[in-house]
Structures are given as structure tokens and as C-alpha cells.
Amino acid sequence: MSVSKVVTGNYAAAYGALLSRIQFAAAYPITPQTFIVEHLSEFVHDGLLDADYVRVESEHSAMSAVVAAEATGVRSFTATSSQGLALMHEVLFLPSALRLPIVMPVVNRTVAAPIGIWCEYNDTMPQRDSGWIQAYVEDNQEVLDMVIQAYKIAENKDVLLPVMLSMDAFILSHTVEPVEFPDQEAVDAFLPSYKAEHAHLWPEDPMIIGSFTPPEYIQEVRYQTDQAMKAAREVIKRVTKDFASAFGRNYGGLVEEYRTDDAEVVLVTLGTVTSTARDVVDEMRDEGKKVGMVKLRYFRPYPFEEIRKVAEGVSAIGFYDRSISYGSGGPSYIEGRHALYGLEIPVMNFLAGLGGRDVRVPDIKLMFEKLLEAAREGKAKKDIVWIGTRGVEP
Amino acid sequence: MYEVRFHGRGGQGAVMAAQALASAAFKEGYYAVAFPYFGAERRGAPVLAFTRMDKQKIRRKNQVYNPSFVVILDDRLIDLVNVSEGLNPSGAAVVNTRKSPEEIDLGMEIKVGVVDATSVALEVLGVPITNSAILGAFAKTTGVVSIEAVEEGIRDIFGGRIGKEAGEKNAKAARVAYDRTVVGTSRGEKKMVSKKQWLPTVQELPLGLATRSMETDAGLVGPGSFVENKTGSWRTFKPVFNRDKCVMCLLCWFYCPEGAIKRVDGGKTLEFDFDYCKGCGICAEECPTKAIEMVRD
Amino acid sequence: MINIKDLPDEELFTAGHTACPGCGVALVVRNLMKVLGKDTVVYLPANCLLVFSATYPLDAFKVPYLHLLFENSAVAAGAIRRALKRLGKEHVNVVALAGDGGTADIGMQALSGAAERNEDIIYVMVDNEAYMNTGIQRSGSTPFGAWTTTTPVGKKIMGKTEHKKDVMKIMMAHDVPYAATASPAFPADMLKKFEKAKNKEGFRFLQIYTTCPTGWRAPSEKTITLAKMAVETGIFPLLEYENGLLTVNYRPKGKYTLEEYLKIQGRFRHFTPEMVEEVKRWIDMRWKWIRTIEEGQKVVSGGE
Structure with a gap:
């Protein structure tokens, strides 16, 4: 029997690892991820989780340890945030090339300077070329469900890639909300134990892994x-469906469309802004404005077809970004423009919530208004719009 | 454009030779480029270096596939490496050897200049390092650069790297080698074979390169497969084993970095595996009964 | 106690590797693998050993090995060991084979963490006293005065201006179950230490003197001679730290002088008498410390 409890996003992440029966974890504390490592410690010390949990001396070592453990053949887990992810950068490229299906929640936090602890995507976005599947979530239920799904996707034989689960600092990590906890039996049925066939370090079947390799x-x-990342698209869709039939919650695959039928403009969101934007869409729909929203659930692999399909039916499209590639706009916008190449509609970028600044209902409303204006004019006044930045006209 | 491929061994200074040739060519009014084969080979292992020379700016940054000339710093490399691979038949080869041109078989009949650069180096420099002397032979054989330019190139590169005096001596080695070089035509009887390489497709390549021991068309790969690499060819000195003096203390067996000394006859005696012995000389040095002696291979 | 004759014939670290002739690392690793046996997993950081023994698709190790990065040997090896235990493969040795740079410098953080957590691994520091893989740059383990490409013999400054970092002492400060230094020129002592390291539990540390003829500008046949001289001159003491106590395994008998040791190696060619004196002062200072510990241990155990 599943039970529902009011918990933080961090608890949901740690509990997701518990339900996934991870065998190995290594982590280093960093605000705002700390609750995850604390909860894991409690689970292990109370005997709820039968795993090796190494409290290492740095994030570099945390990622090194999980990569080595996964290469040895056990299901491995870690979690980090911001500077911690930046310190892991060197190690991130290993599991994707060595094909080791690690899962790692990253509590999105601004990367210094200036030092801050609040939500920004300049930690995960720069890692988009490291070969990790990257998912963004909007509430604590999705955090828990996605840890379980992430293992299912990562360990699929056509994929065998690590998964980074991006969850917003404080807005999810430190916020409690009701989460339904599935039965262990149901999770076990959905996610069988990991079998390390393609890579392991066992003397009875010697393999060399990580050789010095010429061109x-x-x-x-x-x-x-690259093929594995592409194959992940279909696997993600299948796993989303299987999860829905097993647990009753369907997240829609690579993207989730919200009220896009007959929409005149759509906003592509990611993370918790999605959740607030649902309210804004409803309000504006009530006012007779034909607005819709697409929740970008996966940034890697990028849902080119899905985004393009939505855009083909609207008069303007906008991309929300919580980080910036200086001089070029936000990463979601850059990728979106690539997906929409040749399409003759206004494509806009909305930058808001950088450094953890709150993204409010009027901010999101303004994004839709700007899109509706661009749709009317057939052209955006500004392609890249900074929302709520003092001294800058949006 | 002239393209030159140097065949040497790690530590013999093939790269410096290629650079000195580039410097010489530059002095002759050429635009010249020299570069190593970007590998991680150790001392003694076969290595490559390249020089390109042209009257205009050389824009090509890829490797050399059809050299106009090959320079072979050690004639034993001819048996190990396909030194004439891609060699332009109207070009030439330059070989450090005691043999005459007619005794050299490059698998193709081609102009070849020979010199005993090792003896020249020993006489002039006091060490068997032939990377400067061989350039004198190159000037004599090809005529692409003058011996004066070669001397200048050596003063420039060697002098800058190991001191003015050493630069001068090396320039002299080139001059002596120039005078002694004999040019003729090589034989073309031998069948030159390039080493087979395992080149699996994306589909054949183990996922993430996690590789088990397996046989391929190029031999064994994976755990324990380095036995495919016969390092015995690196040797310049060779251990000679006097069984009668051996007391089976096994120090040589223990100290051999290659594992090239084997216990045989139920542990009664030892055997040397010359497929792998690199000739480091530790065994001879450490043998308490002087049962091993190092001799020129 | 294992001696040379007892070592198996089978090479778990095969011939054909591309180490320079006379490589001290190759000969030490070859024999270490014989002691550890088939039930071993090797972790290699980025170092010479990786490049000369594991050039894809060829490989000298017959046992499984993993390479990830440069600075994480201790933590990666620890994770392998834990994962193997979880899979019921309790009997498998896990050994990290790192160089002196990968240990004393860039790998120190992970090493210290793993030692403190008492990870159940054998950590071997093959000490050839510089970054040889990248072409002879100074490391924290490079001795005083030595020429390297980043401590050149210049007109103003000649060689390295600092002394060698004492990693053994650092490991003792971690109170690991077993730590030892060894030299291949003392085979019985080295093999005993290999065997002890194999049979103990918890974090085991070995610092092995591994001559690098290429980097030290020394003749390849002198690899063992140098390893002998280093011990005899007191510059590389043979020590063992076990159950919280330090043991000196060999007392230099003065068979060689420091001057003789320095003379064979091109990296010390520029030494002035003052530089020789400075090295002597350093050796004396270290031995004073060793003797102080020894005497202290005697006093304490005598008082009990």
C-alpha cells in the first residue's frame, strides 16, 4: 500500500534512492543539497537502506567513487549542487563515455561569483555536453518518481547513460508538500536489480576499463x-508510459504540453516555473487569451520534434531560461532556436529568476503578453527579454 | 612540396633532426614545418617525425602519407616497420647503416643514401646519437638542402637546445657524414608489410571500451594482450648468458622489468626471451657470479 | 615468508609493455602482481604506468583494471573494494598504483580521505621522484637540488630548492593499519611488505623507490644499484608502521657514500659541495627523528 506524506524535495530524492534499492552512494554536503545526504545517512544508520554510503572528502571524490562503484557493477547514487557540480565537472565525462548508469539529483543553485545559494541553472546547464541525460522537475512528487524512472532509463541496454535530475534550490529542496510513496514491491517490479554485463571489474571475467586510447x-x-543519447528519446517515452501504468502518474515523456490546443502563443518552461505558469495559463485562458505552455522535461536528449510540432501550430513561441550564455541568451532559447530553424514565427527568450530571484505570477504574465504582442506584430520588439531587472526595459 | 618522414626510436632525437632540417630548409628560402607523430612512445620504441618544405606557405596540417623522402636512423627498423610505406618512387631514402646501397632492401628500387652515422657520431660526438649526422647524408642524397644550410640548421636547433658547443660538434658530425655518404639504388625484393591494426566498427567496438580478452584479425586485445608487442626490437645491447656460471639465485629473473627471463627445465635453469628483452642491462649488472654479459646486439 | 624463489612463474603483468628500458616501476609492479595474484583489481590513475601498460586495445594486466582520472586513486580504489564486497567478492584485493605526483601532490586529498576512512585497499606509491609521464617535471617528492624540466639548472637557481615531501610520515599521521617504504634492491624486505599488505585489512600504504633511468639521467642498468644506494646512504629509509609502532627495517651500513649516489645521476650533476652538505643535513635530521621515535617507543614499552 502506498502512503502519502508531506515532505521536502530533498527527502523525496533520498527516498527515491531508497526505493530504487541503490547499493552504493558517495556524497559531500553542500547547501541546499544537504538534507539529501543527511536523510541517506539516517536511512543507512537506521538499517532501512542496505547500501555502502561513503561520506567522502569532496564532490570530485563523490563522483569518482560512484563511477568506480558502478564500473565494478553496483547501482550507485550521489547528489550535489552548484559548486559541487562544478568541482565534479572533470569526472562527469567518464560515466557517459564508459556507459555507467549513475543517477544524481542536482539541487540547482547559483554558481559563484557572486556566491549565492539560491536557484539558478548555471550549474547544470554548462554540463549539458558532458553526456548525461538531463531532466528538470517541477514538484516533489516528480522528484521521487523521477529518481525511480531515471534508473529505469539509465540502465536500459540501449541507453546506459548517467542521469542528472535537476531540482530547484529551496523551491523544491526545502519546501514540503504531499508526496505519495509507492510500495517497495511495486518499485521492485518496475525496477529490477542492476546487472552489470557490459562493464564490470570481476577477476573471474577480466575486463579493462578506461585505457589510454589513441585516435x-x-x-x-x-x-x-551519441547514439545512446538519441536512443534515450524512445526509452524515456516508454518508461514514462510504463511508470504511468504501474503508478498512475503520467508525466508525458520528453515534454508535457499544457493547454496548447488552439493556443496562439506558447511558453516553453523548465523547473518549478512550470508549476506557477500553469496558474497563469489558466487565468489568461479565463480572460480569453489563447496561451499555452510546454514543460521541457528533458534538456538532454533534447526534444527537437516535440518542440517543433508545437511551434508549427502557433504564432509566437518563447523560451524561459534561468541562466544565461553571455551574449547569446539562455541555453533553452539557443537550443529552441536550433529546433525551430526555418520556422517563420517570432522566437523569444525570457530571462528571469537568475541568482534565485523569485519568478512571480506577473513576471510570467508579462512573458505571455510579450508573446501575444509579438504574435500580433509578427515580430518581437526584442528577442531576448530580461524580466524584472532593475534599469532594464523588459 | 617536399615531405620527409623520419624513422627513429624514442630517445634518438628524430624530432630534433626533423626540426633541424626545417631550420636548414628555412635558411635555403623554403617555408618549412616539422612535427612529431603525436604519440606517447617511450625510449627505444619506434617513433616517427616529419618535415615539410615548400617555396610557399605550407597550410596543410594533416599527417604525411606520401613522403618524398624517408630518413631511417637505425637500419634495424627496416625489418620492423614498413619504412617505405607511401614513399614516392621518384624520391629517396637515407639510411644509417654499415651496408652498401645495394645491400639495402626497401621493397622498392629507389635512390638510397647510406652512411654509418653511428660510427660518425661516436668519432665526433663520443656518443652513438645519430640525429645530426644523418642530416649530412640527407643533404648529400637529396640535394634539396645544402650541407651548409644543414650545418646552420643544426647550430640553430641543437645549439639552442643543448648549448653552442654541442651545436658546433653536431654540425661537424653532419659534415663528416656528408663526406662519407654513398648514394646508390636499393633492392626491391622484400615484401614490406604494415603492421595490422584492429579497427573495429562502432558496432563491433565494446561499449565504453570495456574490453575482455579476445582474438581479432590483428591478434589478441584486452587483458594480457601486450604480449603482441615484441619489444625485443628496441634493443641495442643483448645479454649473453653463461649457464655454467649461473647459481640460480634468480635475481635477474626477479629484476627484469619485462619478465623476459624465464625459469625452464622445472626451475633448473633460465632462458632469455629475446622477443621482449629491451637490453636494459640490469640482469648483467646485478648477477653476483657474472654469468650474464651485455654485448652489442 | 615469501622469497624470490617462491614467486610464481606466471606473469600477471605481461611483457610487451612499452616502459623505457630499465624502468623501476615495471619491475616492481610485475613482482607485486605475482604476490597479489589473480584475484586482484587494479586502479591506475593517469601516470607512466597507464600509458606504457594500458594502451588501448593492448594491455599488460591480466587482471581487471580501471582508469578514471589522475587525482582520485584512493577513493576510486576504495569504491571498487566496497562494491566488490557488496557483490560477495570478499576475497578480491584492490590495489591502486599511483606515482609520486599522483600521491604526494594532486592525489593527496583523496588519499587522506581514504586513509581516514580506512578504506580496505592497498595503495602503492611508485616513487620515481618527478612527473615522468609528462616529461620530468618536479613533484612534491622530487629531492632537493634535483634537475627537472621545471627546476632547471639555471644561472641563478640550480634545480629544486625544496626537499622531498615525506609521504610516509603523512600516512603515519593517519594511523593507518599498515604503511611501509620499500626498495626493490632489498627483495626479501620488499616481498615481505607486499605480502603483509596483501594479508592485512584496512588501508595499507606502500611507498616504493622506483628508479627512472630516463628522468634521472642515469644508465638503465643502474636501476637496482641506485635503489641499493638510496637505502645505504640513508636518503630513502626502509620503514614499517604497524599497530601504531615504527620499525626501521634496515640500518644503512655505509656501503656507499652520498657523493657516489649523486654522481651516477645526471639530475644531480650540477651539485656544489654546499648542496651535498644540505642533503646530508636533511638526511641526518630525518634519521634523528626516526631514532627519536624508536627511543620513545622503547621507553614507553619498557615502562609498561
Whole structure:
């Protein structure tokens, strides 16, 4: 029997790991991820979780440890945030090339300077080329459900890639809301134990992993990883469906469309802004404004087809970003424009909530108004719009 | 454009030779480029270096596939490496050897200049390092650069790297080698074979390169497969084992970095595996009964 | 106690690797693998050993090995060991084979963490006293005065201006179950230490003197001679730290002088008498410390 409890996003993440029967974890505390490592410690010390949990001396070591453990053949888990992810950067490229299906929640937090602890995506976005599947979630239920789904996707034989689960600092990590906890039996049925067939470190079946490799081989390895990322698209869709039939919650695959039928403009969101934006869409619909929203659930693999399909039916499209590639706009916008190449509609970028600034209902409303204006004019006054920035006209 | 491929061994200074040739060519009014084969080979292992020379700016940054000339710093490399691979038949080869041109078989009949650069180096420099002397032979054989330019190039590169005096001596080695170089035509009887390489497709390549021991068309790969690499060819000195003096203390067996000394006859005696012995000389040095002696291979 | 004759014939670290002739690392690793046996997993950081023994698709190790990065040997090896235990493979040794740079410098943080957590691994520091893989740059383990490409013999400054970092002492400060230094020129002592390290539990540390003829500008046949001289001159003491106590395994008998040791190696060619004196002062200082510990231990155990 599943039970519902009011818990933080961090608790949901840790509990997701518990339900996934992780065998190995290594982590280093960093605000606002700390509750995850604390809860994991409690689970292990209370005997609820039978896993090796190594409280290492840095995030670099945390990621090194989970990669080594996963290469040895056990299901492995870690979690971090911001500077911690930046310190892991060097290690992140290993599991994607070595094909080790690690799962890691990242509590999105601003990367210094200036130092801050609040939500910004300049920690995860710069890692988008490291070969990790990247998902963004909007509430604590999705945090828990996605940890379980992430293992299912990562360990699929056509994928075998690590998954980074991006969850907003404080807005999810430290906020309590009701979460339904599935039965362990149901999770076990959905997610069988990990079998390390393609890579392991067992003397009875010796393998070499991570050799010094000349140019004759590396390009093929890159191609393999690229193929795996592409294959992940179908696997994600299938796992979303399977999860829905097992647990009754359907998240829609790579994207989730919200009131896009007959929409005149759509806003592509990611993270918790999605959740607030649902209210804004409803309000504006009530006012007779034909607005819709697309929740970008996965940034890697990027849902090119899905985004393009939505855009083909509207008069203007906007991309919300919580980080910036200086001089070029936000990463979601950059990727979106690539997906929409050749499409003759206004494509806009809305930058808001950087450094953890609150993204309010009027801010999101303003994004839709700007989109409706661009749809009317057939052209945006400004392609890249900074929302709520003092001294800057939106 | 002239393209030159140097065949040497790690530690023999093939790269410096290629650079000195580039400097010489530059002095002759060429635009010249020299570069190593970007590998991680250790001392003694076969290595490559390249020089390109042209009357205009060289824009090509890819590797050399059809050299006009090959320079071979050690004639034993001819048996190990396909030194004439891609060699332009109207070009030439330059070889450090005691043999005459007619005794050299490059698998193709081609102009070849020979010199005993090792003896020249020993006479002039006091060490068997042939990377400067061989350039004198190059000037004599190809005529692409003058011996004066070669001397200047050596003063420039060697002098800058190991001191003015050493630069001068190396320039002299080139001059002596120039005078002694004999040019003729090589034989073309031998069948030159390039080493087979395992080049699996994306589909064949193990996921993430996690590789088990397996046989491929190029031999064994994976755990324990380095036995495919016969490092015995690196050797310049060779251990000679006097069984009668051996007391089976096994120090040589223990100290061999290659594991090239084997216990045989139920542990009664030892055997040397010359497929792998690199000739480091530790065994001879450490043998308490002087049962091993190092001799020129 | 294992001696040379007892070592198996099978090479778990095979011939054909591309180490320089006379490589001290290759000969130590070859024998270490014989002691550890088939039930072993090796972790290699980025170092010479990786490049000369694991060049894809060829590989000298017959046992499984993993390479990830440079600075994480201790933590990666610890994770492998934990994962193996979880899979019921309790009997498998896990050994990290790191160089001196990968240990004394960039790997120190992970090493310290793993030692403090008492990870159940054998950590071997193959000490050739500089970054050899990248072409002979100074490390924290490079001795005083030595020439390297980043401590050149210049007109104003000649060689390295600092002394060698004492990693053994650092490991003792972690109170690990077993820590030892060894030299291949003392085979019985080295093999005993390999065996002890294999049979103990918890974090085991070995610092092995591994001559690098290429980087030290020394003749390849002198690899063992140098390893002998280093011990005899007192510059590399053979020590063992076990159950909280320090043991000196060999007392230098003065068979060689420091001057003789320095003379064979091109990296010390520029030494002035003052530099030789400075090294002597350093050796004396270290031995004074060792003797102080020894005497202290005697006093304490005598008083009990």
C-alpha cells in the first residue's frame, strides 16, 4: 500500500534512492543539497537502506567513487549542487563515455561569483555536453518518481547513460508538500536489480576499463554515446508510459504540453516555473487569451520534434531560461532556436529568476503578453527579454 | 612540396633532426614545418617525425602519407616497420647503416643514401646519437638542402637546445657524414608489410571500451594482450648468458622489468626471451657470479 | 615468508609493455602482481604506468583494471573494494598504483580521505621522484637540488630548492593499519611488505623507490644499484608502521657514500659541495627523528 506524506524535495530524492534499492552512494554536503545526504545517512544508520554510503572528502571524490562503484557493477547514487557540480565537472565525462548508469539529483543553485545559494541553472546547464541525460522537475512528487524512472532509463541496454535530475534550490529542496510513496514491491517490479554485463571489474571475467586510447578508437566511442543519447528519446517515452501504468502518474515523456490546443502563443518552461505558469495559463485562458505552455522535461536528449510540432501550430513561441550564455541568451532559447530553424514565427527568450530571484505570477504574465504582442506584430520588439531587472526595459 | 618522414626510436632525437632540417630548409628560402607523430612512445620504441618544405606557405596540417623522402636512423627498423610505406618512387631514402646501397632492401628500387652515422657520431660526438649526422647524408642524397644550410640548421636547433658547443660538434658530425655518404639504388625484393591494426566498427567496438580478452584479425586485445608487442626490437645491447656460471639465485629473473627471463627445465635453469628483452642491462649488472654479459646486439 | 624463489612463474603483468628500458616501476609492479595474484583489481590513475601498460586495445594486466582520472586513486580504489564486497567478492584485493605526483601532490586529498576512512585497499606509491609521464617535471617528492624540466639548472637557481615531501610520515599521521617504504634492491624486505599488505585489512600504504633511468639521467642498468644506494646512504629509509609502532627495517651500513649516489645521476650533476652538505643535513635530521621515535617507543614499552 502506498502512503502519502508531506515532505521536502530533498527527502523525496533520498527516498527515491531508497526505493530504487541503490547499493552504493558517495556524497559531500553542500547547501541546499544537504538534507539529501543527511536523510541517506539516517536511512543507512537506521538499517532501512542496505547500501555502502561513503561520506567522502569532496564532490570530485563523490563522483569518482560512484563511477568506480558502478564500473565494478553496483547501482550507485550521489547528489550535489552548484559548486559541487562544478568541482565534479572533470569526472562527469567518464560515466557517459564508459556507459555507467549513475543517477544524481542536482539541487540547482547559483554558481559563484557572486556566491549565492539560491536557484539558478548555471550549474547544470554548462554540463549539458558532458553526456548525461538531463531532466528538470517541477514538484516533489516528480522528484521521487523521477529518481525511480531515471534508473529505469539509465540502465536500459540501449541507453546506459548517467542521469542528472535537476531540482530547484529551496523551491523544491526545502519546501514540503504531499508526496505519495509507492510500495517497495511495486518499485521492485518496475525496477529490477542492476546487472552489470557490459562493464564490470570481476577477476573471474577480466575486463579493462578506461585505457589510454589513441585516435583510432575514440571517435567511435563518441558516436556510440551519441547514439545512446538519441536512443534515450524512445526509452524515456516508454518508461514514462510504463511508470504511468504501474503508478498512475503520467508525466508525458520528453515534454508535457499544457493547454496548447488552439493556443496562439506558447511558453516553453523548465523547473518549478512550470508549476506557477500553469496558474497563469489558466487565468489568461479565463480572460480569453489563447496561451499555452510546454514543460521541457528533458534538456538532454533534447526534444527537437516535440518542440517543433508545437511551434508549427502557433504564432509566437518563447523560451524561459534561468541562466544565461553571455551574449547569446539562455541555453533553452539557443537550443529552441536550433529546433525551430526555418520556422517563420517570432522566437523569444525570457530571462528571469537568475541568482534565485523569485519568478512571480506577473513576471510570467508579462512573458505571455510579450508573446501575444509579438504574435500580433509578427515580430518581437526584442528577442531576448530580461524580466524584472532593475534599469532594464523588459 | 617536399615531405620527409623520419624513422627513429624514442630517445634518438628524430624530432630534433626533423626540426633541424626545417631550420636548414628555412635558411635555403623554403617555408618549412616539422612535427612529431603525436604519440606517447617511450625510449627505444619506434617513433616517427616529419618535415615539410615548400617555396610557399605550407597550410596543410594533416599527417604525411606520401613522403618524398624517408630518413631511417637505425637500419634495424627496416625489418620492423614498413619504412617505405607511401614513399614516392621518384624520391629517396637515407639510411644509417654499415651496408652498401645495394645491400639495402626497401621493397622498392629507389635512390638510397647510406652512411654509418653511428660510427660518425661516436668519432665526433663520443656518443652513438645519430640525429645530426644523418642530416649530412640527407643533404648529400637529396640535394634539396645544402650541407651548409644543414650545418646552420643544426647550430640553430641543437645549439639552442643543448648549448653552442654541442651545436658546433653536431654540425661537424653532419659534415663528416656528408663526406662519407654513398648514394646508390636499393633492392626491391622484400615484401614490406604494415603492421595490422584492429579497427573495429562502432558496432563491433565494446561499449565504453570495456574490453575482455579476445582474438581479432590483428591478434589478441584486452587483458594480457601486450604480449603482441615484441619489444625485443628496441634493443641495442643483448645479454649473453653463461649457464655454467649461473647459481640460480634468480635475481635477474626477479629484476627484469619485462619478465623476459624465464625459469625452464622445472626451475633448473633460465632462458632469455629475446622477443621482449629491451637490453636494459640490469640482469648483467646485478648477477653476483657474472654469468650474464651485455654485448652489442 | 615469501622469497624470490617462491614467486610464481606466471606473469600477471605481461611483457610487451612499452616502459623505457630499465624502468623501476615495471619491475616492481610485475613482482607485486605475482604476490597479489589473480584475484586482484587494479586502479591506475593517469601516470607512466597507464600509458606504457594500458594502451588501448593492448594491455599488460591480466587482471581487471580501471582508469578514471589522475587525482582520485584512493577513493576510486576504495569504491571498487566496497562494491566488490557488496557483490560477495570478499576475497578480491584492490590495489591502486599511483606515482609520486599522483600521491604526494594532486592525489593527496583523496588519499587522506581514504586513509581516514580506512578504506580496505592497498595503495602503492611508485616513487620515481618527478612527473615522468609528462616529461620530468618536479613533484612534491622530487629531492632537493634535483634537475627537472621545471627546476632547471639555471644561472641563478640550480634545480629544486625544496626537499622531498615525506609521504610516509603523512600516512603515519593517519594511523593507518599498515604503511611501509620499500626498495626493490632489498627483495626479501620488499616481498615481505607486499605480502603483509596483501594479508592485512584496512588501508595499507606502500611507498616504493622506483628508479627512472630516463628522468634521472642515469644508465638503465643502474636501476637496482641506485635503489641499493638510496637505502645505504640513508636518503630513502626502509620503514614499517604497524599497530601504531615504527620499525626501521634496515640500518644503512655505509656501503656507499652520498657523493657516489649523486654522481651516477645526471639530475644531480650540477651539485656544489654546499648542496651535498644540505642533503646530508636533511638526511641526518630525518634519521634523528626516526631514532627519536624508536627511543620513545622503547621507553614507553619498557615502562609498561
